[in-house]
Amino acid sequence: MKGNARNWREVLPVVALAAFGLIWIVPMIWTLLAAFVPTTELLNDSPLVWLQSLHLGAFEDAWQVAPFLRYYLNTFIFVFGLLAIQLVTISLAGFALARMDFRGKDQIFFLFLTQLMVPASILILPNYQTLAKLRWLDTYQGLMAPYIASAFGTFLMRQAFKQVPKELEEAARSDGASWLQVLWHVFLPVTRAPLLAFSIVSVTYHWNEFLWPLLITSSVEIRPLTVGLALLTASSEIGAQWDQLAAGTIIVVTPIVVLIAVVQKQFTSSFMGSGIK
């Protein structure tokens, strides 16, 4: 009896985890099947027939219906262009807040804090109005603008810079190095980990972003992948081109899935650090 109880205690959690996993895996597999197996066969035939009728037709169709290559390029420009700018702004601001003394420091710190409290998505209405006044609608700078100042990134870098020993900084300063040189040659080389953590969070977040790009982009030359996919979805629903939709979904998510498969560990810790994304 006691042996049974112990077995039960050991087996149940594994079974429960497997059940959880199944709920998470099945939708993904169903999507894969939908993309590679013609819809009629997926519904009417047995899995054996499915394997024989694997094809890439849906991908060719999806690729033709929507300009995914262009969308990829747009997403790349938006996501990595923004990241490059953010790395500059958060390093500079984080450095000033961590290592410099100046009047109004507390007040400025509080201004950054406000951004942590108010997510950008809540401010779509006034930010759209600002963008319209600046004539930045349907531009890359418009896509990036609300995220160029990043409180999350600034605080992350501030924290990292604070841990760099004072002696390193003083040695460089007494050699006559400017603050910018100190930041570049002394601080940034030893804070690669937080820079990478921020990069992972920023890239994932903006690769996936939907609402803001939906509102402000209107041309194929600016529109990112997510909005392109949503447009395809809207048209698929009417025409029920499920295989195209599934193929489109796979086209959009593949880079992200590959990214987390490669950096699973860093991904986990980065996202934990982000708290409020």
Place this chain on the structure above:
Amino acid sequence: MKSAPTQFDVKQSQGEGRVQVTRSFTLQSAVQNSGAVAYVFLLPSLVFLAVFTLWPIVSVIWSSFRTRQGREQVFVALQNYERLFTDPIIQQVLKNTLFYVTAGVGFAVIGGLLLALLLNQGLRNIGFFRFPFLATIALPMVSVASIWLFLYSPRVGLFNEILAGLGLPLSNWLNGRELALPALFVVYLWKQLGYFALFYLAALQALPVDVLEAAKLDGITLWQQLRFIIWPLVSPTTYFVSTISVLGALQQIDHVFVLTTGGPNNATNMSLFYVYEQGFKYFNIGTASAMTVILLAVLMTMAILQFVYLERRVHYD
């Protein structure tokens, strides 16, 4: 600290013949110089912070008290708020939002902790088990919604296939008034549960091993261990997860767009989607602003409570 930088300090550090001076008083001049340089370093961030975070807060509050009359904006006091709360669908919207928030917290805490406990049992190849939950965190909500649109589809969807296979009556899922909101919520949960579990997983791995070992020797049941040892010890994480799940639930909109666009008959219309509809579809800027202000108030209150809580823990722990 120290005196504020003056124009003179800046000039001094820039003047050519003064380099020598700067060098000989390294520490002192470092402090003095840093003032002006600090503002330069902060400038790019501050400009964008001001224009895209601070100004919009002020401007949306301002426009929530005004409305367009002909070509002019006029002050209308609380009329926008009155219109907001007398909108026939607002009750439905608030009810849906409340459902997302409360069910969201419940499932984030219970489901997140349960999943974390399961992932924390020291299985081999745990990375393999963890992957699907991590993957959904990283997937775009739009793609997740597309996947589930397909699962819910009445004609070719997996769920109706299963129901048909079991000989049960088919369901309309997203097109039925009763099931639409819960069906949407399942999608949100499928995407986000792994995210909440991550925080619990970290908390569980930081638990003191000796306490757990001692408890095991005392022969307490699994439930007792969970209820009297683990639950109290992870309470800071529970507080944190609750907060971020409320913030997250209030901002959900992407999957509403893809799956239901708020329908059928507003059964899935909620907080941010309502703002979008009022502002960008019906151009009721006043009403949309009023709703934004209410969301802002809720979010800022939550954030302040969170800071107060963290502050306390830092001080008294």
